[in-house]
Amino acid sequence: MQNYASEDRYIKELDPKKHEIALSTEDLHVFYGTSEAIHGVSLPFERFKITALIGASGSGKSTYLRSLNRMNDNIEGTRVDGKIMYRDIDINGKGVNVYEMRKHIGMVFQRPNPFSKSIYDNITFAPKRNGIKNKKVLDELVETTLKQAALWDQVKDQLDQSALALSGGQQQRLCIARAIAMKPDILLLDEPASALDPISTSTVEDTLLSLKDHYTIIIVTHNMQQAGRISDYTAFFHLGNVLEYDITSNVFQRPKIQATEDYVSGRFG
């Protein structure tokens, strides 16, 4: 892989008066043991927008995404330095209740991973454990979240059937529905469509675009066209640094950094 000068970078500044920032990181470093995987990344994430994190395998984009709701805490020897600011609180701080925080910042993974339960129970699993017992409230929650995830019409007559009987695309939308059942502010998605066929990919993308009205979405994707189609902002990761962060249409039409140009046009990666 060609080496690019890592000091050569462009990070678009968002004016806080014009753009409401839902989440941001300040000089975030991630270490696996002694090796540093993320070298001080500062990024803003605008409220009700989709930000795509792109970059080659090993560039650190998934590591960074997982840090945002402290998924890296569970990996032995991992250390995350720097700030993750959410509602004026540094959620990377010591006293933070991680489980409480994850209600606000939800995650959807690459491979659909519904629980081996009914569709209904998948959605209500977490809300029930958080004390919602009223059947009517739970029924409503199932309906609204499945509608938001564009799955309701297909599954409304089979809510008691196993989620594992659904197609891959439907399973993934169920996982999105499950994530939004806790009414998070922010939805993190790690390559949510990479295990799906083009039609399912397209429905998941449509789902994300419709969710944008209510959620701030941060998505890791390997698919350049997907980033172009759905995101408002794009951050390009390279060897643990963000080399370019800008409005998506700029990144795909006239990026300011050569490494970005080479990556998005398929010259490496």
Place this chain on the structure above:
Amino acid sequence: MRQIFEDELNELHVRFSEMGMMVNEAIYKSVRAFIDHDKNLAREVIESDKQINKREVDLEQRSFEMIALQQPVTSDLRMIVTVMKASSDLERMGDHAVSIGKSTIRVKGNRRVPAIEKDIADMAEVVKKMGEAILDAYVKEDETRALEIANIDREIDRYSDKIYKACVQETQHDPSTVVGNMDYLLVASYLERIGDYVTNICEWIVYLKTGKIVELNTNLNETL
């Protein structure tokens, strides 16, 4: 990993440059035919326009296919868009060469005005140089040069103005020259339009290099 795409892009680039040379040759020949009253050469220009039109269609088909199959972005996309847009400007330039050829064939034993013919020949020389320079700037992706070339268009406009006035004067002086003067005027306006198309291509070179869409030398404030 993108070797085939690189080859296709290069092929597109070469075929576009060739089209530019074909068009420049057509313009050059059409003016020479007009000045020399060479109807055979004029017919040759009209005939050769078919090749130019075919080349434009060929470039469009290649571009559409590359967009559909390769989904190009950034400079790759700009290159393809530039070829698509600039090739239609070239094609229109070729059409004006054909119009000059048709004027040549139409002319029958008119009385000639050497001074005006000299101006048309000089004007054509500038247009030809502009046409050659723009191809060079395209190949080198030199947007600074493109901006300079666009400025030459003002010189062409001055010739156009001068020829217009001379034709009016000549017609007033000797009304029997009116038919010939009308043709001079037409040819000058074809050349002037060709200059405008070259200016369009200058704009596409700026886009190719910078991604910015600019408008050069608008004629809104100019009158004859």
